[in-house]
Amino acid sequence: MTSKEIRKDFPIFNDNKISYLDSAATSQKPKCVIDEVKKYYEEVNSNPHRGTYSLSMEATNRYEEARQKVADFIGCDDSSLIIFSKNATESLNLVANSYGLDNVNEDDEIVISIMEHHSNLVPWQNVARIKKAKLNYLYINDKYEITEDEIKSKITSNTKIVAITYVSNVLGVIVDVKEIIDYAHSQGAVVVLDASQSISHMKLDVKQLDADFVIFSGHKMFSPMGVGVLYGKRQLLNKMRPFLMGGDMIEYVYEQDATFAKLPNKFEAGTQNVGAVIGLGKAVDYMQQLGYETISNIEKELMDYMVMKLSNLDFITMYLPADISKHTSVLSFNIKGIHPHDVSSILDSFNVCIRAGNHCAQPLLRHLGLDSTCRASISIYNTKEDIDKLAEALQATYDKFKKYLK
Numbered sequence: 440m441t442s443k444e445i446r447k448d449f450p451i452f453n454d455n456k457i458s459y460l461d462s463a464a465t466s467q468k469p470k471c472v473i474d475e476v477k478k479y480y481e482e483v484n485s486n487p488h489r490g491t492y493s494l495s496m497e498a499t500n501r502y503e504e505a506r507q508k509v510a511d512f513i514g515c516d517d518s519s520l521i522i523f524s525k526n527a528t529e530s531l532n533l534v535a536n537s538y539g540l541d542n543v544n545e546d547d548e549i550v551i552s553i554m555e556h557h558s559n560l561v562p563w564q565n566v567a568r569i570k571k572a573k574l575n576y577l578y579i580n581d582k583y584e585i586t587e588d589e590i591k592s593k594i595t596s597n598t599k600i601v602a603i604t605y606v607s608n609v610l611g612v613i614v615d616v617k618e619i620i621d622y623a624h625s626q627g628a629v630v631v632l633d634a635s636q637s638i639s640h641m642k643l644d645v646k647q648l649d650a651d652f653v654i655f656s657g658h659k660m661f662s663p664m665g666v667g668v669l670y671g672k673r674q675l676l677n678k679m680r681p682f683l684m685g686g687d688m689i690e691y692v693y694e695q696d697a698t699f700a701k702l703p704n705k706f707e708a709g710t711q712n713v714g715a716v717i718g719l720g721k722a723v724d725y726m727q728q729l730g731y732e733t734i735s736n737i738e739k740e741l742m743d744y745m746v747m748k749l750s751n752l753d754f755i756t757m758y759l760p761a762d763i764s765k766h767t768s769v770l771s772f773n774i775k776g777i778h779p780h781d782v783s784s785i786l787d788s789f790n791v792c793i794r795a796g797n798h799c800a801q802p803l804l805r806h807l808g809l810d811s812t813c814r815a816s817i818s819i820y821n822t823k824e825d826i827d828k829l830a831e832a833l834q835a836t837y838d839k840f841k842k843y844l845k
């Protein structure tokens with residue numbers, strides 16, 4: 440399949456005007472996912488796990504089927520280890536609060552990378568502050584790599600948690616997470632893997648990776664907004680306190696005390712975003728049909744093309760890793776002397792959508808000596824024409840500003 444064929448699955452491109460290059464923020468949704476959500480609300484809507492009538496039981500079946508699909512998708516043989524939240528941020532906060540606060544003590548160490556999105560950074564700052572623990576960083580070198588020396592010097596027997604992104608949302612760098620996971624385990628640490636930026640591009644197998652917790656958002660992988668995923672190992676999830684308390688996560692409630700439901704319900708308090716979960720199940724079907732091989736072939740060709748087109752523009756600085764085989768889907772760049780917000784506003788007038796700013800990764804930008812970048816990110820529905828339009832619009836932006844530039 441080609442990206443031109445795939446693009447037809449996405450109704451937002453029906454008028455074919457926009458060049459959407461912001462899929463790292465959220466992906467567009469294929470018609471099959473939109474239809475599935477609509478069908479759910481038209482035919483099945485009711486509260487799962489509550490009613491003893493057929494409609495509610497059907498909603499329960501659909502909800503649990505989606506959980507099974509997500510489990511299969513990431514190589515997990517037990518769907519009760521898949522917990523639905525509202526997004527990756529909530530899943531990360533769940534782990535930080537329910538696991539972190541109870542398992543990190545004074546002078547222990549939490550290790551994260553300098554590339555983390557704020558949602559895999561600020562919750563750990565909070566745990567470190569409350570527990571008087573140390574928050575240490577794995578820094579990248581000038582090739583945008585975390586070296587073996589860095590890993591071995593930062594992760595020690597005092598490290599209780601290593602929380603790491605699989606792919607940087609700013610640099611598109613693919614982190615060698617297997618090396619980090621294995622080393623962290625050899626030091627007795629638990630590993631939290633933020634797969635938010637990898638899940639729509641690269642196959643993830645929880646058994647092969649052996650991460651203790653894996654997290655991602657549905658909306659970056661073609662599902663509706665409002666559903667996040669947390670996978671965790673059974674022995675850890677079983678021992679953890681619930682994060683949110685309320686309906687559907689309890690076993691018995693007494694006036695002064697309560698016992699909690701088994702996995703996964705223990706972590707799913709209150710009414711869930713059932714439509715979004717069902718949409719996620721359909722998004723999984725859609726990705727399975729395409730297959731990661733097709734996805735990665737299309738995206739590699741597009742990214743190579745984008746790098747080539749932008750290298751032809753001598754006023755552009757790109758922020759790429761030295762080893763381009765460890766790069767995917769996201770390209771940060773700047774035009775010297777023009778603020779990224781101005782660039783993105785002018786690009787908007789050409790119907791080219793990119794993101795500009797610090798991308799919720801301020802410590803990384805500071806580490807790179809930058810304030811903000813333009814970020815173009817691709818997905819399976821992008822075409823070379825989108826990238827041509829980006830290059831033309833960047834040229835026009837530069838032409839407009841160049842007389843003011845020193």
Ligand SMILES: Cc1ncc(COP(=O)(O)O)c(C=O)c1O
Binds near residue numbers: 463527606608
């Ligand atoms: C690497 C990474 N982690 C976490 C998140 C947070 O995702 P969400 O906003 O869906 O909670 C993002 C969002 O951009 C991200 O790029």
